[in-house]
Amino acid sequence: MDAAVIVVGAGPAGLVLAGELRLAGVEVLVIERLVERTGESRGLGFTARTLEVFDQRGLLSRFGEIETSTQGHFGGI
Numbered sequence: 001m002d003a004a005v006i007v008v009g010a011g012p013a014g015l016v017l018a019g020e021l022r023l024a025g026v027e028v029l030v031i032e033r034l035v036e037r038t039g040e041s042r043g044l045g046f047t048a049r050t051l052e053v054f055d056q057r058g059l060l061s062r063f064g065e066i067e068t069s070t071q072g073h074f075g076g077i
Contacts, residue, residue, distance in 0.1 A: 003029035010034075011042065016053070 005021055007014045010032035018028045046054075046066070054060040 001027070001029060003027045005029070006031060019057075 004027045007018045007021075007028060007030045010030050014030060014032075018030050021028045051060060051066070054063070
């Protein structure tokens with residue numbers, strides 16, 4: 001396979017990048033170090049921008065109802 005772009009890492013960022021490039025007609029090769037999925041979650045949640053991108057690609061509805069919460073802390077208070 002002749003790839004115009006090689007994406008190293010099949011994590012969320014790598015796969016989204018590869019998907020966007022393919023939608024633009026670019027030949028992409030994704031290389032991942034692991035042979036199998038770990039089954040472990042690597043993220044704690046979604047940012048607002050992540051949800052916007054999912055929505056733009058028609059994927060948001062696959063996640064069902066998403067709970068939102070505001071969390072934070074104030075250092076030294």
